[in-house]
Amino acid sequence: MILIKRDVIETIIEASKNTYPKEFFALLGSTKNSIVDELVVVPAIYGYGHTLIRSGLxxxxxxxxxxxxxxxxxxxxxSKADLNSFANFGRIHLIIAWPFNMDTIEVYDINGKKLAWRVIE
Ligand SMILES: [Zn+2]
Known part of the structure; x- marks a missing residue:
């Protein structure tokens, strides 16, 4: 079970709405016990297709x-491109689809297999 802090989820939802129709991209960080409690916005090029990211940054x-x-x-x-890039950025990969709410979020492992997750306070 993947545990994600509520404020991280809320920030993802807000940022996805604000970035729409472009794609929002960020990294998920953890400071303790594998709980996802940080959202790391990295320098990136946003586009309608897939976000390019310079991993050196x-x-x-x-x-x-x-x-x-x-x-x-x-x-x-x-997507196929998502699956190809997942392994570069850790083991938990969240995708949020339009219209961007709790129900349009899925979490995947690096192979694209769905992972169970829940919000924690
Ligand atoms: Zn994608």
Whole structure:
């Protein structure tokens, strides 16, 4: 079970709405016990397709456990490009689809297998 802090989820939802129709991308960080409690917005090039990220710019002073990105469409299934990039950014990969709420979020492992997750306060 993946545990994600409520404020991280709320920030993802807000940022995805604000970035729409472009794609929002950030890294998921953890400061303790594998709980996802940090959202790390990294320098990136936002586009309608897939976000390019320069991994040399990722800060290294905390534990990055995965990534999050938004899909401007209604599918939150990982694309082939998503599956190819997941392994670069840790083991937990969250995709949020339009219209960007709790029900349009899925969490995947690096192989694109769905992971059970829940919000913690
Ligand atoms: Zn995607």
């Amino acid at each position: 990722i800060p290294i002073d905390f534990n990055i456990v995965g990534s999050v990105h938004s899909h401007p469409g209604s599918s939150n299934m990982p």
